[in-house]
Amino acid sequence: MCLPGYSGQTFLFIVNYVTDKRDGRRMFSVTLVMPHEERTIQVAEDEHIWDAALAQGLRLPALCHQGWCLTCAGRIEGDGEVDQSESIGFFPQDRQAGFVLLCTGKPRSVLRIRTHQAAEMRKHRLRSGLPAPYSSGLEP
Amino acid sequence: MPEERVVKAGDVTQRVGVEVIRARGVDVEKLIKMLIANAAAEFASTYYYYTILRMHLAGHEDYKEICEDARLEDRAHWELIVPRIYELGGELPNDLPEFHNQAGCKAAKLPNPPTAENILVVLLESERCAIRSWIAICDMTFGKDPRTYDMAARILNEEIEHEAWFIELLAWERDKKSVPSGHFRRGEPGHAPYSKNAAFYIGS
Numbered sequence: 001m002c003l004p005g006y007s008g009q010t011f012l013f014i015v016n017y018v019t020d021k022r023d024g025r026r027m028f029s030v031t032l033v034m035p036h037e038e039r040t041i042q043v044a045e046d047e048h049i050w051d052a053a054l055a056q057g058l059r060l061p062a063l064c065h066q067g068w069c070l071t072c073a074g075r076i077e078g079d080g081e082v083d084q085s086e087s088i089g090f091f092p093q094d095r096q097a098g099f100v101l102l103c104t105g106k107p108r109s110v111l112r113i114r115t116h117q118a119a120e121m122r123k124h125r126l127r128s129g130l131p132a133p134y135s136s137g138l139e140p
Numbered sequence: 141m142p143e144e145r146v147v148k149a150g151d152v153t154q155r156v157g158v159e160v161i162r163a164r165g166v167d168v169e170k171l172i173k174m175l176i177a178n179a180a181a182e183f184a185s186t187y188y189y190y191t192i193l194r195m196h197l198a199g200h201e202d203y204k205e206i207c208e209d210a211r212l213e214d215r216a217h218w219e220l221i222v223p224r225i226y227e228l229g230g231e232l233p234n235d236l237p238e239f240h241n242q243a244g245c246k247a248a249k250l251p252n253p254p255t256a257e258n259i260l261v262v263l264l265e266s267e268r269c270a271i272r273s274w275i276a277i278c279d280m281t282f283g284k285d286p287r288t289y290d291m292a293a294r295i296l297n298e299e300i301e302h303e304a305w306f307i308e309l310l311a312w313e314r315d316k317k318s319v320p321s322g323h324f325r326r327g328e329p330g331h332a333p334y335s336k337n338a339a340f341y342i343g344s
Contacts (some may be wrong), residue, residue: 063272063273063276064244064245064246064272064273065268066245066268068245069245085222089246130241131241131242131243133162133241133242133243133245134173134177134244
C-alpha cells in the first residue's frame with residue numbers, strides 16, 4: 001500500500017485481532033502447522049485453541065485436557081502470546097522455549113503454531129529438570 | 141503387521157507373551173511407558189495425595205468414606221499395573237521423584253483453602269484425567285493385547301464410577317443440586333470389584 005508522500009515504500013500493517021461482531025469478543029487468527037496440513041482457524045479470546053480447532057473440524061492430539069500431560073503440545077513460530085493460566089502444569093521455561101499447551105491455551109495475539117510437539121516438549125522438560133509426563137501422544 | 145519372532149526353546153531373553161502382541165501391532169515399548177505413566181498417576185498422583193485429601197474432610201464423613209474408597213481402589217490399580225509392566229519387559233524407575241514426574245496426571249494436592257468443595261473439585265478432575273489415560277490404553281490394546289486390555293478396562297470401570305461419585309458429591313456440596321451417580325455402597329473400603337475380580341454386591 002502506498003500512502004501520499006511515501007510512494008515506493010512498503011508498509012506492513014499487522015492486524016493483531018478482529019472483533020467478533022456477534023458478541024464483542026476479540027477473535028484471533030491461529031495458523032496450525034500440522035504434519036501434513038496447514039490450517040488457519042479463528043479462536044475467541046476466552047476459548048481454548050484445541051476446542052476451537054475441533055469445532056472447526058480439526059482433531060488435534062490431547063489426553064488429559066487439563067494442561068498437564070503434554071499430549072497437545074505445540075510450539076509458537078515467530079512471535080505470539082498464549083494465556084496458559086488454565087493449564088495446571090505450565091512453567092516459565094516452557095513459555096521461554098515457545099511451547100504451548102493447546103488444550104488449555106487461549107490466544108492473546110495472532111499466532112502461528114506448529115502442532116504435534118509432545119515429544120519435543122518432553123525432551124525440553126527433561127533437559128530443564130521439570131515434570132515430564134509420558135502420554136499416548138509421545139514416541140517411545 | 142510385523143512377523144512374529146519365534147522364541148527359541150529355553151531362551152529366557154525373549155517372551156512369547158510379548159512377541160505375540162507385538163506381532164499383532166502393539167508398540168510394546170510405548171505401551172510400557174504409558175503403563176508406567178499411569179502407574180505413577182495411580183500411586184503418586186492419586187493414592188498418595190488422596191490420603192491427604194481424605195484427612196481434610198472432617199465433618200463430611202460421607203465424602204470421606206467415598207474418598208477412601210477411591211483412594212484404596214487407586215492403590216488396587218497400582219498393584220494391578222505393576223506386574224503387567226514387568227511381564228512386558230519393562231521396569232519401574234529406581235527413583236521415586238523420577239517416577240512421580242512422569243505421571244500422566246497431575247498430583248492431587250491439597251487445595252488452598254482446603255474446603256470440601258475445593259477438595260471435591262481436585263478429586264473429580266483427577267478421576268477425569270484417569271479415565272482419559274485408561275481409555276487411551278484400551279484404544280491401543282483393543283483386539284491386540286487382551287491381557288492389558290482386560291486390566292485397563294477393569295480399572296477404567298472403577299475410574300468411571302469414581303467420576304460419577306464425585307460429580308454427585310460436588311453438585312450437592314457446591315450447587316445444592318442432586319445429580320445421582322448410581323452409587324451403591326462398596327462391600328468394604330477399597331472393595332475394587334472390577335480390579336480385584338470381586339463380587340459386585342456384598343451384603344446380607
